[in-house]
Amino acid sequence: MTTAVAAPFRFFSLQVVRTRRLGPSLARVTFAGPDLGAFHSDGLDQSLSLFLPHPGQSEPAVPVELGRGSPGSSEAGSGRGWWQGWRELPDGVRAVMRSYTLRALRRDEDGNTAEIDIDFVLHGIGAPGHGATCAAGPAARWAAGAAPGSRVYVLGPAVADNRAIRFRPPGDTDLVVIWGDETAVPAACAIMESLPAHARARVWLEVPHADDVQELRTAADAEVTWLVRDAADGPAATLATLRGAQLPPAEHPYVWIAGESARVKQLRRHFVGERGVDRRRVTFVGYWRQGLTEEQLREQG
Structure with missing residues (x-):
C-alpha cells in the first residue's frame, strides 16, 4: 500500500482586487483567485515566492504545465520541479521572482481562503513629500502600478504548518x-x-x-x-x-x-x-x- 503525501507548496494563479498605500514606503496589494481555497497557512511570518510579469506582459511567464494546470490536479501547480523549468525560460521573458511574507488572509463562510494581502516596500518609488533615495526594483515598480485585474503567480503553502514559517517560540517562552x-x-x-x-x-x-x-x-x-x-x-x-x-x-x-x-x-x-x-x-x-x-x-x- 502506498500513502500519498501532499506537497507543502503549490502554484496559485491570482489577480489583484485592490491596492492601498500604507505610507511613503509601503503599499498593500490584495489578491484573490479561484484556486485560493487550496491555500492554507497559519500566518505568522509565512514566506511566499511571488512571480511578476515584465512590463508589456499580461501575466508572468512560468512553466505552462506548472502554472496553468487544473486547480484540482495533484501535479499541476504543485511546485514540484518548477525551478529548472522557470530558469530555462529566456531572459526578459522569465517571470520576475521575489520573496515576500504573507501579511494577512481572509476566509469565506466555508472557511476557505478567499483573499490574501501582501505588503510591498516601495524602494525607489517616491511619494508626495518624500523623494526616492535609490533606484526602484522590478517588484517596487510593479506594486506601484498594480491595478485590479493585474495577474501574478504565487508559490505558496498547501499545508498550514510548513517550513516557510520561521517564527516558532518554544512552549516555555515567557x-x-x-x-x-x-x-x-x-x-x-x-x-x-x-x-x-x-x-x-x-x-x-x-x-x-x-x-x-x-x-x-x-x-x-x-x-x-x-x-x-x-x-x-x-x-x-x-x-x-x-x-x-x-x-x-x-x-x-x-x-x-x-x-x-x-x-x-x-x-x-x-x-x-x-x-x-x-x-x-x-x-x-x-x-x-x-x-x-x-x-x-x-x-x-
Missing part, C-alpha cells in the same frame, strides 16, 4: 523579543496580531519615514517602539538603542530578528553574545542584503 526593518514589518505585525493575551513582547520596528508608522493591534502585553531612520544614524544607532534598552525580566526569552542581512547578524550577536540569550532561541532571517538584488543573492547560494 518573553518574545522582535526587531525588524521595513521589509519585516508585515511579518512582525502578523506575528503580533497572533500573540495571545498572556504573552509578553518587546518590539522594535524600523522604517524610513515617520509616516510609515502603522497602528499595530495585539492582545499581548506588548511594548512597541518604532524607530524612524530619518531621525537615526543608521545601524550604529539601532544597535545603541537596543543595547540601552532594558528588557522585562524573563527566564526563557525568544528572539525573532528579520530584515537586512548584515544588521540581522549584528543584532543576533548582540542578543546571544551580549545578553546571553540561548542561540537556539534566536530566529534570524535575512530578507535582503544591502547593495545586492535577489538574483545576485541566489547566485551566491
Whole structure:
C-alpha cells in the first residue's frame, strides 16, 4: 500500500482586487483567485515566492504545465520541479521572482481562503513629500502600478504548518523579543496580531519615514517602539538603542530578528553574545542584503 503525501507548496494563479498605500514606503496589494481555497497557512511570518510579469506582459511567464494546470490536479501547480523549468525560460521573458511574507488572509463562510494581502516596500518609488533615495526594483515598480485585474503567480503553502514559517517560540517562552526593518514589518505585525493575551513582547520596528508608522493591534502585553531612520544614524544607532534598552525580566526569552542581512547578524550577536540569550532561541532571517538584488543573492547560494 502506498500513502500519498501532499506537497507543502503549490502554484496559485491570482489577480489583484485592490491596492492601498500604507505610507511613503509601503503599499498593500490584495489578491484573490479561484484556486485560493487550496491555500492554507497559519500566518505568522509565512514566506511566499511571488512571480511578476515584465512590463508589456499580461501575466508572468512560468512553466505552462506548472502554472496553468487544473486547480484540482495533484501535479499541476504543485511546485514540484518548477525551478529548472522557470530558469530555462529566456531572459526578459522569465517571470520576475521575489520573496515576500504573507501579511494577512481572509476566509469565506466555508472557511476557505478567499483573499490574501501582501505588503510591498516601495524602494525607489517616491511619494508626495518624500523623494526616492535609490533606484526602484522590478517588484517596487510593479506594486506601484498594480491595478485590479493585474495577474501574478504565487508559490505558496498547501499545508498550514510548513517550513516557510520561521517564527516558532518554544512552549516555555515567557518573553518574545522582535526587531525588524521595513521589509519585516508585515511579518512582525502578523506575528503580533497572533500573540495571545498572556504573552509578553518587546518590539522594535524600523522604517524610513515617520509616516510609515502603522497602528499595530495585539492582545499581548506588548511594548512597541518604532524607530524612524530619518531621525537615526543608521545601524550604529539601532544597535545603541537596543543595547540601552532594558528588557522585562524573563527566564526563557525568544528572539525573532528579520530584515537586512548584515544588521540581522549584528543584532543576533548582540542578543546571544551580549545578553546571553540561548542561540537556539534566536530566529534570524535575512530578507535582503544591502547593495545586492535577489538574483545576485541566489547566485551566491
